[in-house]
Amino acid sequence: MIEDLLDETVDPQLSGQSDESCQELKLSRRTFVQLLGAGLLITVTEGVSLGRRSGGRSRGSITVAARVHLNLDGTITVMTGKVEEGQGSRAQLTQAAAEELRVGADRIRLVMADTALVPDDGITAGSRTTPYTVPAVRRGAATARELLTRLAAKQWRVDGSALKVRDGAITNPKTKQTITYGDLAESKEVAEAFKQGVSSDVAVTAVSEWKVLGNSVARPNNRDLVTGAHRYPSDIVRPNMLYGKMLRPPSYGATLESIDLSRAKAMKDVVVVRDGQFVGCAAPSSFRAGQAIEAVAKTASWKTTTAHPSSKEIFSYLKERARSGRSRANTRGSTEQGLARAAKALSETYEVAYIQHVPMEPRAAVAEWSRGNLTVWAGIDWPQRIQGDLARAFGISSERVRVIVPDMGGGFGGKHSGEAAEEAARLAKASGHPVCVQWSRAEEFTWAYFRPAAAIECKGGLDSKGSLIAWEFTSINPGSAAIDTPYNIPNTRILSVGSDSPLRQGPYRCLAATANNFARESFMDELAAAAGADPLEFRLAHLENQRIRTVLETAAKHFDWPARRKRVTGDVGVGLACGTEKNSCVAACVEVGIDRRGGEIKVNEVCEAFECGPIQNPANLLSQVQGCIIMGLGGALREEMKFEDGRILNAGFADYLVPRFRDVPKIDVHLVNKTDIPSAGGGETPIIAVAPAIGNAVFAATGVRIRSMPMRGGLLKRA
Amino acid sequence: MDATVNLTVNGVKWTVTTDAERSVLEVLREELHLTGTKYGCGGGRCGTCAVLMDGKRVLSCTIPLSEADGKAITTIEGLASGDSLHPVQEAFLEEGAMQCGYCTSGMIMATVALLKEKPRPTDEEIVSWMNVNLCRCNGYPKILNAVRRAAEKMRR
Ligand code: FES
Numbered sequence: 001m002i003e004d005l006l007d008e009t010v011d012p013q014l015s016g017q018s019d020e021s022c023q024e025l026k027l028s029r030r031t032f033v034q035l036l037g038a039g040l041l042i043t044v045t046e047g048v049s050l051g052r053r054s055g056g057r058s059r060g061s062i063t064v065a066a067r068v069h070l071n072l073d074g075t076i077t078v079m080t081g082k083v084e085e086g087q088g089s090r091a092q093l094t095q096a097a098a099e100e101l102r103v104g105a106d107r108i109r110l111v112m113a114d115t116a117l118v119p120d121d122g123i124t125a126g127s128r129t130t131p132y133t134v135p136a137v138r139r140g141a142a143t144a145r146e147l148l149t150r151l152a153a154k155q156w157r158v159d160g161s162a163l164k165v166r167d168g169a170i171t172n173p174k175t176k177q178t179i180t181y182g183d184l185a186e187s188k189e190v191a192e193a194f195k196q197g198v199s200s201d202v203a204v205t206a207v208s209e210w211k212v213l214g215n216s217v218a219r220p221n222n223r224d225l226v227t228g229a230h231r232y233p234s235d236i237v238r239p240n241m242l243y244g245k246m247l248r249p250p251s252y253g254a255t256l257e258s259i260d261l262s263r264a265k266a267m268k269d270v271v272v273v274r275d276g277q278f279v280g281c282a283a284p285s286s287f288r289a290g291q292a293i294e295a296v297a298k299t300a301s302w303k304t305t306t307a308h309p310s311s312k313e314i315f316s317y318l319k320e321r322a323r324s325g326r327s328r329a330n331t332r333g334s335t336e337q338g339l340a341r342a343a344k345a346l347s348e349t350y351e352v353a354y355i356q357h358v359p360m361e362p363r364a365a366v367a368e369w370s371r372g373n374l375t376v377w378a379g380i381d382w383p384q385r386i387q388g389d390l391a392r393a394f395g396i397s398s399e400r401v402r403v404i405v406p407d408m409g410g411g412f413g414g415k416h417s418g419e420a421a422e423e424a425a426r427l428a429k430a431s432g433h434p435v436c437v438q439w440s441r442a443e444e445f446t447w448a449y450f451r452p453a454a455a456i457e458c459k460g461g462l463d464s465k466g467s468l469i470a471w472e473f474t475s476i477n478p479g480s481a482a483i484d485t486p487y488n489i490p491n492t493r494i495l496s497v498g499s500d501s502p503l504r505q506g507p508y509r510c511l512a513a514t515a516n517n518f519a520r521e522s523f524m525d526e527l528a529a530a531a532g533a534d535p536l537e538f539r540l541a542h543l544e545n546q547r548i549r550t551v552l553e554t555a556a557k558h559f560d561w562p563a564r565r566k567r568v569t570g571d572v573g574v575g576l577a578c579g580t581e582k583n584s585c586v587a588a589c590v591e592v593g594i595d596r597r598g599g600e601i602k603v604n605e606v607c608e609a610f611e612c613g614p615i616q617n618p619a620n621l622l623s624q625v626q627g628c629i630i631m632g633l634g635g636a637l638r639e640e641m642k643f644e645d646g647r648i649l650n651a652g653f654a655d656y657l658v659p660r661f662r663d664v665p666k667i668d669v670h671l672v673n674k675t676d677i678p679s680a681g682g683g684e685t686p687i688i689a690v691a692p693a694i695g696n697a698v699f700a701a702t703g704v705r706i707r708s709m710p711m712r713g714g715l716l717k718r719a
Numbered sequence: 720m721d722a723t724v725n726l727t728v729n730g731v732k733w734t735v736t737t738d739a740e741r742s743v744l745e746v747l748r749e750e751l752h753l754t755g756t757k758y759g760c761g762g763g764r765c766g767t768c769a770v771l772m773d774g775k776r777v778l779s780c781t782i783p784l785s786e787a788d789g790k791a792i793t794t795i796e797g798l799a800s801g802d803s804l805h806p807v808q809e810a811f812l813e814e815g816a817m818q819c820g821y822c823t824s825g826m827i828m829a830t831v832a833l834l835k836e837k838p839r840p841t842d843e844e845i846v847s848w849m850n851v852n853l854c855r856c857n858g859y860p861k862i863l864n865a866v867r868r869a870a871e872k873m874r875r
């Protein structure tokens with residue numbers, strides 16, 4: 001299953017496109033009003049049909065009613081299957097709907113990620129909200145606006161094109177007649193009209209006309225975040241709720257042979273469940289549930305499997321098990337001949353360690369059963385998929401499962417799977433109470449999936465003039481994101497090769513693109529040095545992609561690259577790197593300070609330029625870019641899972657070092673607003689230029705090339 | 720072992736009888752249902768659970784309930800008075816200093832405690848005070864701006 005996850009994030013084309021027939025979920029008006037909460041009045045009088053597709057993005061096939069509801073108070077409820085985990089989708093999708101409905105963002109009530117209420121917009125991953133869901137919501141909202149305009153035109157017996165829509169009101173400029181969305185909320189005709197499908201070719205507002213998109217709209221529920229009022233998945237409280245803890249194996253692959261549950265069962269108010277390998281306890285407090293688990297853990301006997309590789313030997317392990325790969329489509333020429341003809345040829349291997357996402361909120365879920373129906377609040381990335389998973393796990397139909405994803409505490413690609421949801425549901429079923437399960441930090445570090453480790457073999461050849469004529473790139477294990485070189489090279493051979501990962505691996509912010517770009521951009525730097533060329537000039541000489549050139553030149557200009565490169569000393573180096581992924585482009589220039597005695601690399605400054613088409617929310621994009629840069633520092637310099645004998649050795653913040661305030665360098669971000677192409681997502685790609693730029697800066701200062709992530713300053717002590 | 724503990728939380732007096740070893744964090748969340756204070760590590764290394772105890776910052780995951788007997792605790796829920804937010808909350812909103820927001824209550828409580836002790840903190844003092852608080856969205860630049868803005872607001 002994790003392999004699937006890898007695939008779909010690597011390649012958006014591989015998932016969420018099944019053309020299964022549209023299912024209808026019928027809710028009575030009463031339930032629907034209740035679900036949407038007090039104060040919301042819904043237009044429909046009979047039943048509401050929420051069109052939803054089983055397993056896949058809903059694209060144009062849903063009804064307008066499934067996306068848009070007019071409320072009597074003049075607000076508009078808009079529904080989406082996307083989740084908010086800090087990336088800014090709530091503000092952005094609110095803006096998208098507001099733009100097309102011609103209202104301010106404050107008039108939109110966005111309902112997100114509740115399988116009973118929202119259409120299936122696919123997984124929140126792969127930077128897909130911006131290129132797919134924003135357009136889907138805009139089309140839904142634009143269709144609604146057109147239908148409403150048509151209704152007004154019909155009522156007034158005029159041509160719809162003569163009417164103006166502004167600020168939630170439709171006006172006939174000639175007669176000064178006006179009708180508001182709130183007025184129309186009562187209309188039976190609207191209910192009837194909204195049964196139509198969302199038009200796939202409805203015109204959406206041109207970038208030059210944007211009034212709401214393009215602005216720094218704040219997150220709509222931000223006040224609840226500063227008051228503590230917002231309930232994250234781990235904060236949901238239900239009547240008579242218990243707290244659950246699970247028994248975890250002592251190492252990966254260990255199986256439970258026997259266990260004595262009697263001591264936990266004797267504890268007051270504790271429910272103990274064993275079902276095969278699953279052992280869990282639910283109790284009125286987490287503390288008590290933890291004590292119960294400790295009591296049974298002492299009696300457990302485990303069969304452990306041997307032969308786990310350790311993190312020390314992981315790269316040779318992955319290389320030995322590398323499968324044969326298929327060359328990528330853009331492979332061209334003959335690298336054998338190119339390398340044979342080369343005046344200079346280099347061959348190096350780069351390595352990237354497994355790392356963990358470490359979302360601030362570990363996996364959490366609350367599950368509640370009522371008359372055979374299951375409701376789960378969970379921190380996961382795709383409510384409809386987890387709905388299906390839970391239905392299968394409990395042998396019930398999906399209609400009996402409702403999954404709700406309250407805005408959650410971070411994910412970064414790490415919350416595609418629903419372990420806590422299933423655990424909570426099992427304990428809830430056995431205990432007859434709602435159950436809350438929140439993983440401990442150590443559990444999250446150990447039992448969540450990891451960003452794949454990578455071993456990447458690179459070969460390059462330069463002709464006598466210093467031009468790149470051959471490029472071989474074999475990426476073992478991380479996946480194929482950003483594997484293709486954007487540089488113009490006549491002979492290339494590029495391979496993505498699977499291996500046998502000893503750790504459970506899955507998506508991560510930009511996934512393989514970080515590893516592949518680290519290897520490529522470091523190796524480009526090595527080739528530039530071999531050619532005796534400036535790293536910026538060398539790249540530009542091989543780069544036709546105008547978008548990458550623009551960000552590279554933008555970053556270099558603001559960083560003052562040529563002058564600062566001349567000022568490099570043994571203690572202070574500068575480096576740069578660029579790249580493209582998910583239809584966006586990034587370049588970074590960094591300055592590092594080297595403490596040779598302490599063996600430390602300190603990043604003093606990062607200047608990054610980023611372009612993802614027309615910017616929809618500048619403040620949010622800035623947050624994403626800043627966040628990517630600093631998160632990238634962690635993987636570049638310190639983060640690494642250490643493991644041995646099937647156990648994680650650093651499952652806590654004491655030994656797994658993530659960036660803190662102290663690590664934050666001077667950051668200078670330049671957002672390039674390119675308005676003549678569609679917008680792409682911006683929450684991932686800004687991470688991929690950070691590590692190679694740092695490595696290149698270290699090399700510039702010290703002459704030492706560090707070819708592994710994390711890059712350890714200790715290597716420089718010997719130099 | 721159960722114990723009976725008296726404590727004041729956001730001005731409200733509570734008497735809690737429960738396992739004395741439970742952390743203040745767990746009691747706030749599971750007994751008082753004040754869920755604004757978050758679990759991030761349970762080991763004193765992330766700051767998401769920060770609250771004020773007798774006016775000083777503490778990491779509530781590291782404090783057994785027994786040690787809170789007779790103490791006054793302020794959580795994120797206790798900062799605003801009615802509809803008007805605390806200046807530190809305002810500063811975080813104005814700077815847009817949150818992404819997922821899960822670290823925000825700990826960041827805000829840390830800032831409130833800092834500004835009580837040092838109304839005019841230098842950047843170095845801010846960084847060293849806040850360094851225990853993790854933000855995994857890595858929103859540190861805007862959080863730093865918010866702390867600076869809060870300091871200015873509170874001086875006014
Ligand atoms: S939860 Fe208390 S410091 Fe992390």
Ligand code: FES
Nearest residue numbers: 820822854855856
């Ligand atoms: S805003 Fe997400 S952890 Fe700080």
